[in-house]
Amino acid sequence: MITESFSSTAAWMQIQAALTKTSSSTILLGILSVGVLVLAIDYAHMLYLYTRMPPGPLPLPIIGNTHLLPDVKPWIYFEELAKQYKTPVITFWIGRNPTVWICDAWAASELFDKRAGIYASRPRMVVFGELGTGQSNLVTMYYGARWRVHRKLTHLGVGLQQVRNYQGFQNDESKVVAYNLLRTPEKYEVHFERYAASVVSIIGFGRRIASTDNPIISEVLAIMQRAAELNVPGKTFPMLMETFPFLAKFPNEIAPWKHGLKSGRGMAFYYALAEEAANNLEQPQSYSKKLFDEAPKYDLTPDEIGSLAGNLFGAGSDTSSSTLVTFVLACCAFPEVLGRAWEELDRVVGSKRSPNMEDEASLPYIKAFVKEVFRWRSVAIIGGQPHAPIQDDVYKEWHIPKGTWVQGNVWAIHHSEKEFPDPDRFNPERYLKDSPDFRPFPNERGYMTFGWGRRVCSGQGLAEQGTFLTVARLLWGFKIEKARGADGKEIPVDIFDYTNGLNMRPQPFKCRISPRSTEIRDTINREGEEALERLSIYDGETRYTLSKFYKGSVKGK
Known part of the structure; x- marks a missing residue:
């Protein structure tokens, strides 16, 4: 039982x-x-x-084309894809999201400039946007009313009318570069970095940066270069979060792939600098003072003030110094272009003074030389941050959905054989209309280094003005040549050896920089000492450095 x-x-x-x-x-x-x-x-x-959509590789489920991304310099790969598909515009899938890459100047002009009102926004950016500065920063902000406020406030700092007012101290800081190069020419790169950082520091905070040892230079440039790396599409972390956005939702404590990414980290530091400058009645008028004057009117938050002040460094320090390093590389690699530059400068300027902005109209070859510096190895090699249409659009027969990541490939645009034959050769005569090397281009400048439309770089006028002043002065004052080894032979330079970030610059290289004559050397010394005297009104110190600020060593912070 x-x-x-x-x-x-x-x-x-x-x-x-x-x-x-x-x-x-x-x-x-x-x-x-x-x-x-x-x-x-x-x-x-x-x-x-x-x-x-525009042609491109067939995407796979979930991962799209991410697996095809090269480890370095993807803009060259996208240029090759455009040639392979014989199209000015390609589609490449980052995960489930299509990205459109424009590899032709005329297509970029049609979409970004002529349809600027449509392509004025930003797409969803997980790494640089949501895990970075978000909607408190003009750079990553979606197009709309708040964006227009930030753009208006940015023009108070670096609008074209304001930039003209900066010629005096920008010219003097450029004279100090030449003055310093006489003493330590081997440190040309840090002299350029000090110059670029000092100009934007005077504008932003009413205080110059006098020493190449100032930590503001190294720390801020490190941040800018890191930010540039976070804009390059990739198949490794952190950029893999663009392919798999859900990974960004994990708490930082259990997400090692988010290490070093903290929303708004730099804005508090820049806010502290701006507040310090605004409250210092002994310092000259600055952009920071203007921001605090305008803050009540526009209900600016501390993060917004910090981002507006900090963007000056982003727009004017790393990019400007990198452009000048590229200029030195071009002089070393293509010495044949220097003779005509020296002839023009000697004829127009002479040796008793250095060139200035008033000489620009009389120096067509030098002006063309500067344009070629911007074109040959553009710093913002993919044109800055991506654009996104605010509505569905059609280009030719291709559909571009609202919110799509649309990126201008400046490398491909500036290396088109159609507009720039033998594009890797540095040739200023491309920009002289009576030259057989001249070719039509969709804009008057002849380059697209600073972006397009309503998202064009706010600091373009400042950068163009400063680059002309400094390039013209260094061409006038110095012989810039390849370095020589112990055997007396010239050491070759590599015109392709550049960093991999969005804002690319040449990898370190040695060169020789020497004054062109005794009389020019004496003029550089005299003008440098006079410039330092005029710039002394901007002398001053800050109690903040980035590293100390975030270690909490500043009381109350």
């Missing part, structure tokens, strides 16, 4: 176990079926867009 009962119970338990197993299997099968269906529908949508 007991045996029969036990057998019945065991049988029942087996039946229940079988039913449970079947039920679990059914649930798992159901979940799997739903997952496959969702994946199929999602991939069908991707393929539907693939057939309507």
